[in-house]
Amino acid sequence: MKIKQLSVFLENKPGQLSGPCRVLADAGINIITMSLADTQQFGILRLVVREWQKARDLLEQSGCVVKTTEVLALEVPDRPGGLADVVNVLDQNSINIEYMYAFTFGRGDQAVIVFRFEDVDAALEALRRSKVGLLDSEDLCRLSER
């Protein structure tokens, strides 16, 4: 259920994003989802791709610093209160969220949220006991290709 996420260090200046994007494009690697966190000085590009090992190696070869982290992808009903129900499960189990990002794949009824937890295993266990829909990387790939 755990999904590998790649993080890439970027300086906060024009043109920084194009390098990693070009590397992935040239290798025919599709980005399933991503987010960009930034401060005044630097940014962190977070990526979920299908062939993460290949992507990691190529990015590293191109000079990027890459960090691999395990994240969880949750299916959340795309309606008011959808996220609240999920967060409620986390609260009840005292699970800390480091950060998260959401996307929809263009589906009307379900959104997908990627969560980075402080303790991914504890989070996984808590979520499994609940009714929250967990997606694995195959699910994500399939959804992104529809």
Place this chain on the structure above:
Amino acid sequence: MHKGQETTTDKFHPASAPDFLPRPQLRDLQYTRLRGMVEHAYRNVAHFRERMRGLGLTPADLRSLPDLTHLPFTVKTDLRDNYPYGLFAVPLDKVVRLHASSGTTGKPIVVPYTRADIKVWSEVMVRTFAACGLHAGDVVQNAYGYGLFTGGLGAHYGAEALGATVIPISGGNTERQIMVLKDFNTTAICCTPSYFLHLSERALEQGIDFRQLPLRVGVFGAEPWTEAMRRRIEEETGIRAYDIYGLSEIIGPGVGIECTAHDGLHIFEDHFYPEIVDPQTGQPLPDGQEGELVLTTLSKQAMPMIRYRTRDITTLMAEPCSCGRTIRRIRRISRRSDDMFIIRGVNIYPSQVETALLNAEGTLPHYQIVLTREKDLDRMEVQVEVTPEVFSDRIGALEKLNTKLLKSLEQVLNIRVDVRLVAPRTIQRSEGKAKRVLDQRQTAG
């Protein structure tokens, strides 16, 4: 366009008498003092005695002044290796003051003074101010930092001994500096040249034009500056700007000063004997040839320095000066033979930065020091390449790293710096080695 008080510069201060000694008499004095100094150091400093013995020398081998060139050099690392008190030539109960300046790593170098050393220091600072045309009645705003740095107290005691009125305002607090400069009728200021330009610009923003104030002399040092910067200062503020030279290892400020001729800096060579050597081979070079300045203290009791390699590159000028002083001059320091740089009057070595980065990260990342000048104030940024070991997907972790580096740097350097995390392999390397210091300050003014 200078203010019309130049006649006062003709007043002769008795302390300046040694500046005008006939050369043969000066050389006799230098030799006598050198003999005494070398004997004192040989007897009391183990490090120096061992160096001399290593070369098969004793003080008796010093038969003339030129024999000085046979003596071993002292280098900055000798001070570090003997930290803190190893090079002292007197017991601590004879030391009345300690100063310190930045060393090449995290530890400073310690500089001791006996009561007699303090007296000599005041004397050379009186001669310094006198050469700049200052005298009793002048109001001296001393904006050098007070504390372990030699600049503040060195200038302070000298100006007091001269009989001038000293305002010990110390460095910083620009608004207050400007207020005091205006309200106290300051006639002379001591600070770094870049800080003075900053003061002048900030004052102008408040509608205060230094040309309208009694201020007429600036004694500027603790950082390299150029003729162009002097022209700019003199034109914009209507003062006469003097370059002062000194270093803590020798005594502090007061090793050399420009006279009103503004053509090189007179070295008070009855106390500090200058030589120029080839920075690579260490071979002595004749007067007029550019090389590294080497200084020997001739009267210092607490920590004699024999043939100290300053790493400052200059030329010794032996020809007589139009001011009548017989002591020789050096050209303005143009550059260094090592990679030390000066920021806001503080000496910094890249090796200090490395120590700080190593302390923070455990391993040494690729880094570069970028120096810029904004509104006449120097800014130092340390760019550090992010390595896989320290990289994190969490912003907080990287910000923590940034803060850790910053704190470590400020602890070692004692000045405010900026830290910027940069992507790997973005810092230029030449032949595999990164260029450590990128100085983008325009010293041309």
